[in-house]
Amino acid sequence: MASPAVDDYLKTIYQHTEWQDERMTPSQLATVLGLAPSSVTEMVQKLAAQGLVTHRPYGPVSLTDAGERRAAAVVRRHRLIETWLVQEFGYGWDEVHDEAEVLEHALSDRLLEGIDARLGRPRFDPHGDAIPDADGDVHREPFVLLRSAPTGHRGRVLRVSDRDPALLRALVDSGVDVGHAVEVLPEGAVRVDGRIAELPEGAADAVWLSA
Template identity: 70%
Template sequence: MASPAADDYLKTVFSHTEWQEAPITPSVLASKLGVAPSSVTEMVKKLAAAGLVSHVPYGAVRLTEAGEQRALATIRRHRLIETWLVREFGYAWDEVHDEAEVLEHTISDRLLEGIDARLGRPRIDPHGDAIPDAEGRIVREPFVQLADAAPGHTGRVLRVHDRDPELLRALEELGLEIGIEASVIPGGLRFGGADVALPEGSADVIWLTA
């Protein structure tokens, strides 16, 4: 199962439950990967046969210990590359995802280690996602999604999902950055001494420290 496609499946299964608890179903997996349900069924069977996932018909897909370690290795590559592109090449945070999707399957372990060392062993990527270390360990702070945060809740902006580049650009224009202190207000956030109304959909892509 040494293939980029298998790595993409494992990475997607892990990422789905990284910030919420509901396991991923084959239909959701197909939607996230942009492939036909029949393709997911076939690949999940192969991953299960290789001992990388567990799955029962019509049930959720879950990573085995071996599958999780492989997923974390791919995620480490992806997030280090995103961080590298932003810091060293001036990419914006809405531009790095697609580049990293390609590069994560091509660079050597030696180059990846060199990137990690040059960047000072970063713990988070440009979107606030935790970067696993070389042993697959990952550290994540307690969090709350903005959609679930009560008005008045105050915390640091911990993460902004990278699925919508246009929304990322809009939030950047408003001054939202990873790590800033913010308080929840109806329809937005208070940060930098001002009340900021957020674009539609923002509550589903922003996480704060709990």
Template identity: 80%
Template sequence: MASPAVDDYLKTIYHHTEWQSERITPSQLAAELGLAPSSVTEMVQKLAAQGLVTHRPYGPISLSAEGEHRAASIIRRHRLIETWLVSEFGYAWDEVHDEAEVLEHAVSDRLLEGIDERLGRPRFDPHGDAIPDAAGDVHREAFVLLAAAVPGHSGRVLRVSDRDPELLRAVEAAGVAVGAEVTVTDAATLVVAGADVALPPAAADAVWLSA
């Protein structure tokens, strides 16, 4: 079942548990993909028959070992391409997602390896998401969502979700970047380089810090 549609399902399931532990439900998967629940149910059954996911009727969905390996391979492509576009072509971090969605299905394994080598085998993409290695392994440190961080917590910005380009621009305009050392005042305010920085309310659920 090699197809962009299958890849999108596997990527979405993978993403859902990448920064939290709750497994995705069929209704959440349908909402994420913008598809009818009946269509999602049918595809999940096909993925289960192929051994790519495990699922019981009306229960949450998990990737099998094979499904996780395949999802990691696609995500590796996507994130390497995003990193390449920012590094080599001057794209901003809010511009790369849609381009990578197209290119990830077109880039050959040979070219992808060349991109990885040229970039120096990066471990993270411009948004702070871990890039799986060729074996599908990822390396992350302990993290906390900004919304769950207690006042006074200090750490580095590990990741900013790429879901909302407008929010990415707002976070960048506030001077908050991946790797920045920050101290939490509250879910909407950080101290960066000794100065208070106000963030949009949506940032509380879109910014992750080192724990």
């Protein structure tokens, strides 16, 4: 059954393990969604009863195959909409998340297919997140979180978290954007396209480079 609340839960769980391996706990889910832990526990139990997640008391939550397919479909809608807003309407990459949160529940499948075709079947959204295809498949290259990259590591910026719009704007000011070449320097600095840049606070945990 279609439900924006269910879709939001599944999408959040899906996104949690895209760029790291640890599974999501109910407390983390409550924090990200801004909900009371008791409400999250109740919903997780309902999702488990529907065969969308697996969960044991006090343990992490995992998507089942059915939950993964449904989550990938929601993520596809969200990221196609973000890409559409940037490319067709001139939105900044720091402005699209909240708009997409609303529109992902409103657009028809027919309109979404038209948007995908018009954009040329993009594989990544403006933040570098992979857009699942119509079958739910995604394509990513090996990556490393900036904080974990050793001094001297060189790679392209693959992805920047869209959780903090202010950080996105600060990274643009620093020249750190998806696709740019970065060399990791000591003491939190990087060389971006040949020039040295100081990173804003929080960047080390929000930027992923090619491995």
